[in-house]
Amino acid sequence: MSRDTDTVLTAYVVESQTTITLGHLCRSCGVHAEWVQQLVAEGVLEPAAAGERERWAFSADSVPRVHTALRLQRDLGLNVSGVALALELMDEIRTLRRQLDAHQER
Amino acid sequence: MAGHFDSTETGVEYKDYYKTLGVSRDVSADEIKRAYRRLARKYHPDVSKEPDAADKFRAANEAYEVLKDPEKRAAYDRIDPDEARASGARGGGFQPPPDWDRGFEFHGGGYTGGDSADFSDFFESLFGRGFAGGPGAAAGGPRQRGGMRGRDHVARVEIDLEDAFTGATRDLTLNAPDTDAQGRVTHRERTLRVRIPKGVRAGQQLRLSGQGMPGMAGGEAGDLYLEIAFRAHPHFRVDGADLILDLPVAPWEAALGATVKAPTPAGPVDLRIPPNSNGGRRLRLKGRGLPGATPGDLYAVLRITLPPADDEAARALYERMADELAFNPRARLGV
Known part of the structure; x- marks a missing residue:
């Protein structure tokens, strides 16, 4: 395990209005643009600005989602539709957990 | 392992x-x-x-x-x-x-x-050892002049509600699932000292510039994305920017009205309970939730807590209420 606690790193909240380009998203995850295009076609990702693929922009907070999609595909052998289904179910579980937690008495 | x-x-x-x-x-x-x-x-x-x-x-x-x-x-x-x-x-x-x-x-x-x-x-x-897990040229990210930018890392971290409330510098240990050049999952445990911005919410992401994978051939390093979750808090539940508190009150405080102390992450405040409040009533403390451009609210949910009837005096008081109050708590059930 590496410790790197000599310097204090400043963290910035990723605002959902901030957008990144298709190229940036591909470099972030090391994937082809075609693969991101498949995620868009399955409804996993929604381009913030639609239109020509070259001009696509995505919300900056979609980076972890694409990373998760990539892991699910590679580790579990899912196709893109399977990835889409898994992500939707994971979102739903997260929402339900949050609601459960907000309503449980302490 | x-x-x-x-x-x-x-x-x-x-x-x-x-x-x-x-x-x-x-x-x-x-x-x-x-x-x-x-x-x-x-x-x-x-x-x-x-x-x-x-x-x-x-x-x-x-x-x-x-x-x-x-x-x-x-x-x-x-x-x-x-x-x-x-x-x-x-x-x-x-x-x-x-x-x-x-x-x-x-x-x-x-x-x-x-x-x-x-x-x-x-x-x-x-x-033997594998190839060093550098960023994958094989994966075909577009090339940039002056080398290729490293990939971003994503990790989930749990922080205390108080740290989000005030902002804090904390050592965060990350066990980041990540993919290497061949696309397999790898794990790396790192401890970083991070300044957590005030008002961050569960489900939001923090970005740490240049803390991802190193770049190739002089390219800049990728970023580290931290997905934020809160550790369970003993008093407060979190709903977006709002906080929810179960506040125990005595029956007479709820019935007669009272001003009671209520905890908030910023310290105790006085909360006025209107007369004839029932259990489950939500009282809103505006702007006492998580801070931000639109600060959240704090909701105190009244939980009426009965004094035990375990001595003569307490029993006598309950008996007097039973005798003198014409009260059927099940009237709405028709019984």
Whole structure:
């Protein structure tokens, strides 16, 4: 395990209005643009600005989602539709957990 | 990593990859794949809630890396488990037999997936170290002038509600699931000292510039994304930017109205309870939730708490209420 606690790193909240380009998203995850295009076609990702693929922009907070999609595909052998289904179910579980937690008495 | 045998001084211990996958030694390649997939679904760090999921997932990956490949599997099968265990028990640690890999071409490093940091010493003693897990040119990200930018890392961290409320500098230990150049999951544990911005909310992401994978050929490093979750708090529940507090009140405080102390993350405040409040009533403390451009609210939910009727005086008071108040709490149920 590496410790790197000599310097204090400043963290910035990723605002959902901030957008990144298709190229940036591909470099972030090391994937082809075609693969991101498949995620868009399955409804996993929604381009913030639609239109020509070259001009696509995505919300900056979609980076972890694409990373998760990539892991699910590679580790579990899912196709893109399977990835889409898994992500939707994971979102739903997260929402339900949050609601459960907000309503449980302490 | 789940080892079945005691570690020796030299640290290398025999690993029973069949046992890791829960299959017998004579199963087909299809069976091995099925067993691996089952374990991967169960222990995948994105999906699993089990505390040691990451370790189990790593162990399954290592086992599958060997057993899915007919050549590696055949070479591995040549090692006599009993002999390997015995040599481990003698204190020398596991040493592969000198000619165990004769006739195979994989020796001297190189395997199809995984990160050398991720596999055990046992694996390395057999198959050598993998290629250094740099950012994958093979994955085909567009090239940039002046080298290629490193990939971003994503990790989940839990912080205390108070840290989000006031902002704080904290040491965060990350166990980041990540993909390496060959696209396999790797894990890296790092501790970073991070200034957490005030008002961050669960489900939001923090970005740490340049803390991802190093770039290639002079390219800049990627970023680190931290997905924020809150540790369970003993008093407050969190709903977006709002906080919810169960506030115990005495029956007479609820009935007659009262001003009581209520905790908030910024310290106790006085809360006015209107007369004739019932249990479950939500009182809003505007702007006392998580701070931000639109600060959240704090909701105090009244929980009427009865004094125990365990002495004469208390019992007498309850009896007087029973006698003098014409009250049927079940009137709405029609009984």
